[in-house]
Amino acid sequence: xxxxxxxxxxxxxxxxxxxxxxxxxxxxxxxxxxxxxxxxxxxxxxxxxxxxxxxxxxxxxxxxxxxxxxxxxxxxxxxxxxxxxxxxxxxxxxxxxxxxxxxxxxxxxxxxxxxxxxxxxxxxxxxxxxxxxxxxxxxxxxxxxxxxxxxxxxxxxxxxxxxxxxxxxxxxxxxxxxxxxxxxxxxxxxxxxxxxxxxxxxxxxxxxxxxxxxxxxxxxxxxxxxxxxxxxxxxxxxxxxxxxxxxxxxxxxxxxxxxxxxxxxxxxxxxxxxxxxxxxxxxxxxxxxxxxxxxxxxxxxxxxxxxxxxxxxxxxxxxxxxxxxxxxxxxxxxxxxxxxxxxxxxxxxxxxxxxxxxxxxxxxxxxxxxxxxxxxxxxxxxxxxxxxxxxxxxxxxxxxxxxxxxxxxxxxxxxxxxxxxxxxxxxxxxxxxxxxxxxxxxxxxxxxxxxxxxxxxxxxxxxxxxxxxxxxxxxxxxxxxxxxxxxxxxxxxxxxxxxxxxxxxxxxxxxxxxxxxxxxxxxxxxxxxxxxxx
Numbered sequence: 001x002x003x004x005x006x007x008x009x010x011x012x013x014x015x016x017x018x019x020x021x022x023x024x025x026x027x028x029x030x031x032x033x034x035x036x037x038x039x040x041x042x043x044x045x046x047x048x049x050x051x052x053x054x055x056x057x058x059x060x061x062x063x064x065x066x067x068x069x070x071x072x073x074x075x076x077x078x079x080x081x082x083x084x085x086x087x088x089x090x091x092x093x094x095x096x097x098x099x100x101x102x103x104x105x106x107x108x109x110x111x112x113x114x115x116x117x118x119x120x121x122x123x124x125x126x127x128x129x130x131x132x133x134x135x136x137x138x139x140x141x142x143x144x145x146x147x148x149x150x151x152x153x154x155x156x157x158x159x160x161x162x163x164x165x166x167x168x169x170x171x172x173x174x175x176x177x178x179x180x181x182x183x184x185x186x187x188x189x190x191x192x193x194x195x196x197x198x199x200x201x202x203x204x205x206x207x208x209x210x211x212x213x214x215x216x217x218x219x220x221x222x223x224x225x226x227x228x229x230x231x232x233x234x235x236x237x238x239x240x241x242x243x244x245x246x247x248x249x250x251x252x253x254x255x256x257x258x259x260x261x262x263x264x265x266x267x268x269x270x271x272x273x274x275x276x277x278x279x280x281x282x283x284x285x286x287x288x289x290x291x292x293x294x295x296x297x298x299x300x301x302x303x304x305x306x307x308x309x310x311x312x313x314x315x316x317x318x319x320x321x322x323x324x325x326x327x328x329x330x331x332x333x334x335x336x337x338x339x340x341x342x343x344x345x346x347x348x349x350x351x352x353x354x355x356x357x358x359x360x361x362x363x364x365x366x367x368x369x370x371x372x373x374x375x376x377x378x379x380x381x382x383x384x385x386x387x388x389x390x391x392x393x394x395x396x397x398x399x400x401x402x403x404x405x406x407x408x409x410x411x412x413x414x415x416x417x418x419x420x421x422x423x424x425x426x427x428x429x430x431x432x433x434x435x436x437x438x439x440x441x442x443x444x445x446x447x448x449x450x451x452x453x454x455x456x457x458x459x460x461x462x463x464x465x466x467x468x469x470x471x472x473x474x475x476x477x478x479x480x481x482x483x484x485x486x487x488x489x490x491x492x493x494x495x496x497x498x499x500x501x502x503x504x505x506x507x508x509x510x511x512x513x514x515x516x517x518x519x520x521x522x523x524x525x526x527x528x529x530x531x532x533x534x
Contacts, residue, residue: 006081010049013040019053027053042091045084052081148286152179154264158272158282175264180287180477184470187288197466200297201483202458205304207437210393211487212452214251215460222248222490247351251488253457254314254334258466258481259327260296265475267291292467296479303330306512309456309487310439311505312336331509337454338445338505340488345499351492354499355381355446361500363400363444368407375404375446379430382448382496389450393435394427396446401425401436442508447497449489459484 011017014033022028029037029050038046148155154175188194202213214220232239271290275282307330315332344350361374379387379394386392396404425434432448469480489495 006049007053010037013037022054026055029053041085042087044087045081048081048084148282149179149183150282152176152183154179154268154271154287155282157268158275162272162276162281175268175287177264177472177475177477180262180264181470181472183286184288184467184477184479187286188465188467188470194465194467197292198458198483201300201304201466202456202485204297205301205309207305207309207439208456210395210435210437210451211454211456214455214457216251216253216457216486217459218253220251220253220455220457220486220488220490222246245493247492249489249492251455251457251486251490252314252335253459253484253486255459255482255484256333258296258300258479258483260479260481262291262295262477262479263475264477267295270294304485305437305439306441307331307509308334308336308485310336310338310437310443311509313339313506329509331506334486335488336439336505337487337489338440338443341445341447341495341497341499342503342505344492344495345497352489352495352497353383353493354497357381361498363403368410371404371407372411375427378446378448378496378498379427379432382432386448386450386494386496388431390431391451392432392448393451394432394446394448395435395437395440397440397443398436398438399442400444400446401434404434441512443505444500444503445497447495449495453490453494455488455490457484457486 007019011019014036016033019027020030029046034046034050037049041049150156150159152175202208267287267290271287274280274290274294275285278285312331312334314335315328317328317332341352344352345354355378357377358370358374361370363371366374375394382392426432427434465481466483467479467481471478471480
């Protein structure tokens, strides 16, 4: 290899096509090029190559053979440069081997340390965890802090189940009643937890969004009309306007209670599998929050929506005293909106408005055209002072909404929609949107009123301790709680409804639960015949 060949190798290594020249006209390497070249071939090669390069142009005119030094010079030759390259390579290899030997030695040392640690831990007694302070978020996003005592058998069992997938020695373990009672007490003692629970109840049931919240002790009465007038002919005297006549209704607030027994032996397995499926740890879901969020709270909201807020009818069992210690059904604890409408429909002094244009209309036997005419006639009947409002939906049962939409499509074609831009839930040429609360299931009633006229109540004077006691009783943990909830209409004149004669909302609850002979009829289905086998 000669100097010319080495020059080509260096040019490619530096990524350039030619060398630069200094002020004397000789080839030269810039400092950054020297630094880069030293990183590739070593400092010794770089120094010798830079020296040889600076003589290259002079030698080109005096030498007879490529790479031959001019007489009287000591320019490094190709062999000397190649020797520098070999020395650099050997140094790199030796450094790499030295580093590799050092890493291997450290790995062997770490292995010995790990083996010694394992031996020490194997001889030491098992660590017993203590109660730990943990935090998690409630349904309203607020931070809740409580102590989870991992020494309890159920937490140790859960930890093992989540890590191994089986129960092993704690397979027969349960939750100690006393421990669970203690943990409930710790949870409820946290600031705001009971207030969070009352907010969940008041805002959580499905139809809650339709109601305007109000606070009251035992009853509520509206103090202003929903519609009034403010403009009049000018005069120089004070003549207060806004004297539109209206009749406020008294909305009763009702007190409810929760008596819920927990048998810890029946909770442990479901709790473990819940954590496993949700990929949570016990710290993220303490047993008491699981019991409230998974067992009590959903059942309570279902009671409110399906049995109380719409179809409930208050029965004073304390006055009759004929029930003794027997639990009363949820629907006996308050008056629901359907019940209020039914009672006003038979009261000649009521100021509510009842639709009577189709006195013989029957949802279950009506044709598609009759259904369309009935809804269109109801909307056209609404007072013009209310019907143009955008916050005045048309409420009806989910089954009735489906019936209307099906009739509409049957008339206008399979591809037709009910006002396409409104998702099929708006009555044509009106502002009335169809709303179907699940609690109105099976009801033949339809009604419309401004949303501010639908009121839900809670008690402003009650201490917000929904869960106010937890007791240990044999194998049970008994949870005691109470809350206030009422609902109704504020102004009579602002309610427009169709209520068929003889309808009893409470009967649908028994029918839907399968406790009634006419189970088929609540959905508008034909009665089962003896030959059907049903």
